[in-house]
Amino acid sequence: MEQVDCVVIGAGVIGLAVAREMALQGRETIVLERENAFGTISSARNSEVIHAGIYYPKDSFKAKLCVQGNRLLYEYCRTHQVPTQPYGKLIVASDDTQLDDLQAILYKAQNNQVPHIEMISGEKAKSLEPQLQCSAAILSSTTGIVDSHAYMLSLLGGFEDAGGMIAYQSPLISAKPIGNNAEQGFVLNIGGADGMQIQTRLLINCAGMSAPAIAQKIEGLATDQIPKAYFAKGNYFSLTGKSPFAHLIYPIPEPGGLGVHLTLDMAGQAKFGPDVEWLEIESEDLIDYKVNPTRGEGFYEAVRRYWPGLKDGSLQPDYSGVRAKIVPPNAPAGDFYFNGPSDHSLKGLFNLYGFESPGLTSSLAIARHLEGLIKSSL
DSSP: OEEEEEEEEOOSHHHHHHHHHHHHTTOOEEEEOSSSSSSOSGGGSSOOEEOOSOSSOTTOHHHHHHHHHHHHHHHHHHHTTOOEEOOOEEEEESSGGGHHHHHHHHHHHHHTTOSSEEEEEHHHHHHHOTTOOOSEEEEETTOEEEOHHHHHHHHHHHHHHTTOEEESSOOEEEEEEOSGGGTTOEEEEEOSSSOEEEEEEEEEEOOGGGHHHHHTTBTTOOGGGSOOOEEEEEEEEEESSOOSOSSEEEOSOBTTBSOSOEEEOTTSOEEEOOOOEEEOOSSGGGOOOOOOGGGHHHHHHHHTTTOTTOOTTOEEEEEEEEEEEOSOTTSOOOOOEEEOHHHHOOTTEEEEEOOOTTHHHHHHHHHHHHHHHHHHHO
């Protein structure tokens, strides 16, 4: 049986960032990915936004790791030739009734020590974006867009250069602890065409919205350590024609998401979304990624609050993604959850639950934080 230091489950953006960090620390590391390529699920179905860390509760993992991750990501992309576009972002109060909400967002951002952020008047916002309707806005200069596929390809290259290996079409069937509280590691049964067994000292579950389902395959892990998965679909509509905006435009957030916002791709093409559509399903296998065209009616209404000039018929259904949530509808937004040996007593096991947005932005900071948790647990 092959023996390695570390196995990472999931080759999404966080799994790749974590695996690269493990390999750079000198650990012999294998990534298991059930699909035939990396980054094909949540990591391929998002806005590609580099977030600044504005909305999250003070001292939460999302706040700390997003602010740190923003800096690390821009630095990484600059030194590894990964394309980014630092468009900047305007969060807008579409009328005076939203000014208190806007001020509360600014206060939260300042508490999180978000750099290069300021409140500007409606007039100043309109001078930046003439088609905008708003009473005031927050300008975030460190918000931008990253070519997420190029970023993941670069992470994979760095992982492999450091001696790591990735196994595609290799789903985890089961993991069995060796010794008392897994003090000698785990034996993994892996599916796929050939099937195999691997023994590993470290087992890191980075399976995104599948993380709770993967955790159920680990023997000896108490059920109270495995959160229930909830599935919140986000639909996107693309704008036909040229974008009239040069910044990302965000309304005041809504429960479960950040409201129907305008983002730009690397080429400057505009899209709107995601909205929040809670799916009443128990399993990821039941997700339907098709975008229902009738949801566009709600998009027009939401977007016209800040862009009255949006013409009928100019939005086309584009794509959708699903958030890896571990809190139900109408509950306060959850935080990143690092579930480690101090929680469940299985030495060497780390489950990453609820790693939705801003997971892409935070990925390098998440990997560093996890490395610190691993070192302190050994």
